[in-house]
Amino acid sequence: MIDFQSKAHEIAAAVRGGRISATEALRVSLARIEATNATLNAFTAVTSERARARAAAIDQAHDEGKTLGPLAGVPFAVKNLFDVAGLSTLAGSKINRDDPPARADATLVQRLEAAGAILVGALNMGEYAYDFTGENIHYGPSRNPHDPTCMSGGSSGGSGTSVAAGMVPLALGSDTNGSIRVPSSLCGLFGLKPTFGRLSRHGSFLFVADLDHLGPMARSATDLALSYDAMQGPDENDSWCAQRPVEPVTAKLDGGIDGLRIAVADDYFMVLGDPEVHEAVAAFAKALKTERRITIPEAGRGRAAAYVITTVEGANLHRERLKTRANDFDPAVRDRFLAGLMLPSDWLVQAHRFRAWYRARVAEVFRDVDIILAPATPRVAPKLGQVMMTLNGAEMPVRANLGLFTQPISAIGLPVVTAPYAERAGKLPIGVQIIAAPWKEELALRVARHLETIGIAASKAV
Structure with a gap:
């Protein structure tokens, strides 16, 4: 039997x-959505009729003795910037x-369904993805299932809420x-940001073409690996990933961490960052038996570069909308x-x-290490509506600074698995970034799987 806490691979x-x-399996998912979405506000559309037809087709294929895919019967949902045939692609706006x-599904939706998964709907998000x-x-707001008075985090807030609440095992x-x-991090999940260009973005509403990545969120490292493998592959409709070969990771997931250089x-x-954030990183490091520390050179300036690129390129995408529908x-x-439209071009x-200089310096760091651990967020989930937060005695805006530790990594497209720290009974979740060199998703996923196996990293539906 399965219930709302079951993971995708189960x-x-x-x-x-x-x-x-x-x-x-679909009935369990739809029942959970019915029971919790009115409070948590994860979904903007539920595609139940489509999902039931898809589930019936999978059951018929099973009865006919056909081989089912690796994600057979797994309900999933997508941030509403993914194209879903028959739905307007809202992008939170x-x-x-x-x-x-939309006339067709996004490439990644098609690939997950080809692997047997069942799309159940589109998810709430920050407007045009400009949100943390x-x-x-x-x-x-999409609410945090661990405390509905708190933020889910963004801009993929509905994705985090839906998985953490057990509405779907994968988003x-x-x-x-x-x-x-x-x-x-804020919802206590495993999440994968692949290398920039690894997964097709065709059929998604872009925010910043130079920085956008698509990826899965789930309640186990195995589920990340299964979905990641299903979505890999060249796509002639997306020139960024057109030349990348498929590099499966699921079969290698339990390969262990022996020989990996971790810092x-x-x-x-x-x-x-709050002390409990750094306690989580220290616990991961202890479990991985490393005391090594390294410096990512000029990470602060890397974040600043990401801010400029985001603001200017995002603004340019919306120039006409700002002229005609600013209100x-x-x-x-x-x-x-x-503000982005007014920044000087230089x-x-x-x-x-x-950014190019920074990417080259970080590449040098990865000559000496395979994995870097870092905080994912500077604190646990703030309250909904909270504008300011105190970090190390300094008052800082919440919206701009929840990405304090993630932006320097996004700027250069590194693959990252966020894993939830398990030792948080009765407390709000917090996550740790497991960062690898470009195209080395396998290593980050192996480390996450190892931490999950020994119980230091864990996630469950609440």
Whole structure:
């Protein structure tokens, strides 16, 4: 039997083995959505009719003796910036409601369904992905299942909420500056931001083309690996990933960590953040038997470069909307875009130049280490509506600084697994970034799986 706490790989194994039907797995998911979504506000659309037809087809294939895919019968949902046939691609906005429905599913949706998964709907998010909080003035905030008075994190807030609440065992989000890793940390999930260019972005509403990543969020490292493998592969519709070969990781997931050179990020990553954040990193380091520390050079300036690129390129994408429908934006989002339109062009040029220099310096660091551990967020989930937070005695804006530790990594497209620290009974979750060199997702996933196996990293639906 399965219930709302079951993980994706457990559901798929049960469906393939005939212990449950895909229809029953879907029933559990839809019942959980019905019971919890009114409070938690994760979904903006539930595609139940489509999902039931898909589940029936999987059950028929099983009855006919056909081989089912690795994600057979697994319900999943996607941030509403993914195209879903028949739905307008909202990207968290009021303006996009007027767009015609998508005619086809995004590439990653197609690939997950080809592996047997069942799409159950579209998820709430920060407007146009310019958000770290999970709050949306048009559709309401997605709430943290561990405490519904708290933020889920953003901008993939609905993705984090839906998985942490057990509505679905798997969800897709996007990550430009931390939008998979922040909600994964605040909601207590495993999340994967792949290398920039690894997974196709075709059929998604972009925020910043130079920084956008798509990836999964789940309650186990195994589920991340299964979904990641299902979504890999070249896509002629996305030139960034057109040449990347498939490099499966699921079969290697339990390969262990012997021989891996693991270090903790020092300096910038230790200056700010609540003590419990750094306690989580220290616990991971102890479990991995490393005392080594390294410096990611100029991480603060890397974050600054990401800010400039985000603001200017994001604003340029929305230039016409800002001219004609400025009052239909969230004012906090609109004003940052307007600021981006006014920045001098040489700022953007210099930001890209620095980013190239920074990428080369970090590549040098990875000659000596395989994995870097760093905090995912500077604190646990703030209260909904909270504007300021205190870090090390300094008052800082919440919206801008929940991505304090994720932005320097996004700037250069490194693969990262966020893993939840397990020793948090009765407390709000916190996560740790497991960072690898470009195209080395396997290593980050192996470390996450090892930490999960020994019980230091764990996630469950609440």
